[in-house]
Amino acid sequence: MTDDSNHPRPPRDSGPNLYDQVAEETASVVIRRYSTSFGLASRLLAPPVRRHVENIYALVRVADEVVDGGAADAGLDPLAAARVLNDFERDTEAALDCGYSTNLVIHAFARTARATGFGRELTQPFFESMRMDLVQTEHDAESFDAYVYGSAEVVGLMCLATFLQGSTVSPAELARLEHGARKLGAAFQKVNFLRDLSADFETLGRSYFPGVSVESFSEADKTRLLEDIDSDLRDSAAVVPLLPASSRRAVALAQGLFTELAVRLRATPADRLVTSRVRVPNPVKLRIAAGALAGRTPRTTLSSRTTTPKAAS
Template identity: 30%
Template sequence: MRTDTEMASQRAARRASSFDMAMRILAPPQRAAMFDIYGFCRAVDDVADGDMAPQQKCAALERWREEVDACCAGAAPAHLRSLACHIKAYGLAREDFHAVIDGMLMDAQASPICAPPAATLDLYCDRVASAVGRLSVRVFGMPPGDGILLAHHLGRALQLTNILRDIDEDAAVGRAYLPRELLLDAGIGPITCSWGARAIAAHPSLPAACTGLAAQACGHYGEAHAILRRQSAACARAPRLMGAVYQALLARLVARGWDHPRAAVRVGNIERIGILLRHAFV
């Protein structure tokens, strides 16, 4: 029987081929750990984005927190035994799993995130992306100091790229993750309770806010690259590959622009193969 995290990791691989491509170049034990970590992330994300009532979502996420605690205490439930083995083998921190759950709780509330203050967006990015990075760098074997720095910068770069890619998809469910300050600077607002995500997504001044957020993402990519340059090839290969795919996606988004209506953007298979060849074997 497949565990919950195994099934979720397989769904994650189907939905995020850049992750799958990066993980396939790891040694088998690392690959197994990463797929279970991302399986956990997909499982809790499915709760936050599911059809349950907000109170039920929060209760389900708190049950995940209890099960993570059980894994860390050596009493893992049957469906998380493989994840528990990776927690022990790589010294994965309970606090980072908790942070991911806390990020999902932000998405599970009755009122969707809409034009959050910059500090709230940064906290969200830390929880849903950089916390995953902190788990990942332990599996990659990166030195602790640089590992935490890489998780900080690359996690935020990837998440900001996702936000810029998914503006219309998020607006359809009432979410708008672009920070309030950039929106106001672009002339969108004042943001009040009457504002909705769809109105923000369709606003003619939105491109200016997106340009500002893209610049922040580029800054984080630059910091991440500087950290990766001083790592061994074995530690840096997978995060370098994933970062390159997402940076290519950001470049395509910038080239397309953010005027409404926006065409979907993706990194094609040929470009992905080129990125793989450039980064996987260095």
């Protein structure tokens, strides 16, 4: 036991203490190790906003590992993974209430949630979607919409809360921004489903898109799915100019990267999509980043692309 009389605690203020700082540094490491595209986009966020967004995505990433990666690698069966996920959710909710957790990622997330004003109304559907991954391998239209809302759209709403911290917007403006945030989250998720068709089916045994069979995936299937993604990207791009300057360029970059992915998915034959993963080459990412940095408005439709890229594998 240490002698606290020789090491008096500094007075607490409203800013982060050492534990808070370590928690947020942990969140930053988690997300940067898992996502290079996220790391690129996050550099365009103002530092306070970047910290909050990293805190959100770190918790999302850890929860995803419970259902898709680390838990299975450790030998946990779905029932054991479900117990871990339930414990993770309970710890998150407790931290939302009290502002503290011994889990550094949860602690960082709770700091952001409490500071920016969201809570269980967004975390509960998120964890419910994560639980669906443990028990459900196929979806109908209703369960697909519920899954996309909980796994992606609510994350967009969490991020929007951080973007708007300290801003005043009218109810009508907020409704437009929330619609755009949900649509961008949905587009991200659907693009990733499409580029991961083979891996999701062969490795995880999942088929997310209703009525789509990986074994018989066709050009018609691909076109139909991309038209839906195109609609989401149009809606989300329309509200990017309404965002505060502290987040606008980063969101424009994310919008641009996923629009480019959708363009490349459209250019890739359906039979190749089920055997390879489409990527955006680094030089193209840098070009899109330069455009976002210069304040150029992201494309609002896939058809605005006048050239057809080579399909990336």
